[in-house]
């Protein structure tokens with residue numbers, strides 16, 4: 001039972017008071033626990049230093065919080081995890097902490113250690129450069145055009161001033177033709193507006209092309225890198241968070257990248273250029289502006305950052321509500337089976353109401369902010385006109401200069417305001433980019449390609465597990481296999497049985513090289529499988545069928561072809577026939593083109609299993625691994641599937657992991673596993689006559705069957 005207590009980590013006192021009483025009460029925990037920090041991970045386990053474990057934990061916690069608080073104002077999403085016997089303290093750099101109380105297993109190992117990632121992944125400029133390099137010409141073009149548009153923006157106030165001066169002179173002197181007088185400067189200004197419009201469109205087009213291509217390249221590279229990672233990586237990282245890096249983080253990075261280059265460049269150029277113009281128009285008015293403007297922009301930036309924090313909280317709340325809906329809709333069958341629709345509706349309504357309230361508050365905050373900033377900006381205009389009027393009456397300034405000054409100072413205000421917003425956006429973009437880059441350069445510990453292949457005609461399919469010891473990387477303290485030995489003779493069927501959690505499926509995972517053993521070797525035809533090409537091993541040598549086969553939401557034809565993409569239709573149909581699936585597939589109106597729905601939801605368990613068998617058989621594997629392939633089926637489906645399996649296993653090396661002992665009595669060898677080791681081995685009759693663990697299991701299963 002997991003009990004999560006949340007507290008704001010910044011408030012040190014509550015965290016301290018939460019820890020001390022817990023630890024005082026459970027002094028035993030300290031004696032039992034060990035302290036380790038695995039390299040690269042952030043998992044700490046307590047009592048290599050039993051005496052000062054608490055103070056060490058506390059200082060690590062504070063250091064982690066300080067680091068995440070000072071590096072960036074944005075949440076980074078990393079976690080540190082402290083394991084104190086059955087208590088796990090998770091400190092996340094989102095500045096929250098959870099104290100999770102977990103039951104320890106029989107070895108005093110906590111069941112829920114999750115390896116956290118670096119709390120603040122670094123932004124790597126050289127990786128960004130690799131993505132930007134192919135778009136360099138377009139990027140330089142965009143920068144030049146944006147710079148040109150900014151320079152013109154500096155010219156416009158001056159030309160507006162010229163125009164006003166012409167009008168003012170005409171009004172004063174009433175000489176000449178008004179249209180003739182004004183035509184020249186007006187046309188110049190119009191031309192300037194036109195060129196500026198063209199430059200602006202040009203740089204936006206180029207920049208969005210650069211942004212989209214960089215983002216698309218990043219998505220493809222990140223997806224490829226994620227697919228390359230080994231299974232242990234996915235044990236330690238939630239898929240939702242990985243998908244978030246592909247979508248939200250890259251989106252955020254792209255927006256920041258485009259905004260910082262376009263608006264950043266424009267705003268800085270305009271601010272500097274317009275300030276120079278202001279100074280040349282009127283040093284006295286510029287002096288006044290220099291005093292007032294930064295104060296207003298500073299106040300605006302402060303309120304702006306407060307509003308952005310509100311906006312982030314409101315977005316997080318919307319994401320939370322979406323999470324509730326996602327979970328309920330994703331598990332709709334379970335929700336319905338437990339008649340929990342009402343509870344889920346209430347839960348969703350509660351979260352939506354909270355997000356509605358937060359968004360309303362945010363809306364009110366924005367409204368007040370905009371109202372106040374409108375008043376302040378208009379006051380600046382009034383103040384400038386007032387002071388400028390005085391200068392005009394003293395003949396120190398012309399009306400046109402005042403006009404130029406007003407427009408240029410408005411441009412400066414806008415530019416300064418956008419620089420302050422851009423700064424926040426840049427920080428967000430950098431932390432999103434860092435999260436994306438973190439996995440781009442991650443090398444899997446088990447590489448997918450490279451290594452040798454055994455020619456098909458000489459492959460016998462003999463497998464030897466030699467002295468294998470293994471712990472899952474996410475649970476290094478819990479040894480699942482202990483000096484495990486087993487031989488799968490060529491073309492024979494070996495079954496593994498034993499208590500639940502004894503490590504049977506782990507043996508299959510090691511053969512597939514989802515993980516590598518900590519010690520010992522697995523041999524295929526006398527060769528260490530670590531020296532063999534992994535894509536070849538998984539793609540052509542080993543066929544894997546498990547208890548709950550997962551199908552893709554495409555047609556049956558495509559699902560079977562997943563086992564061998566180049567297979568012809570005839571090969572697919574042949575594999576389906578071998579798997580006893582042809583008849584039910586052709587009974588559907590769309591036959592092999594029937595779309596099976598998300599994860600194969602429109603097929604029955606037995607039908608799904610037979611499609612999965614066809615998918616495994618189409619690659620004609622030398623070794624077949626059946627991990628409780630029939631245990632989820634009813635008697636009739638099991639009979640049909642078993643028939644298919646009997647046919648499929650002929651002439652192959654087969655490893656069966658079985659719960660129901662009735663299904664493996666014909667196996668050439670049955671191994672009984674207990675506590676990570678093989679404790680008995682022999683045929684069904686040999687093991688029965690021994691009267692050991694196997695006959696015990698048979699007796700228990702028979703008794704359960706009779707209940």
Ligand SMILES: Nc1ncnc2c1ncn2[C@@H]1O[C@H](COP(=O)(O)OP(=O)(O)OP(=O)(O)O)[C@@H](O)[C@H]1O
Pocket residue numbers: 235472474475480499500501502503504505506507
């Ligand atoms: N991905 C994983 N990460 C960490 N521990 C795991 C993982 N998968 C399994 N384990 C643990 O390894 C041990 C052996 O699990 P395994 O699935 O191999 O047992 P099993 O004999 O196949 O059990 P069952 O008959 O119930 O399927 C269990 O204690 C389990 O909790």
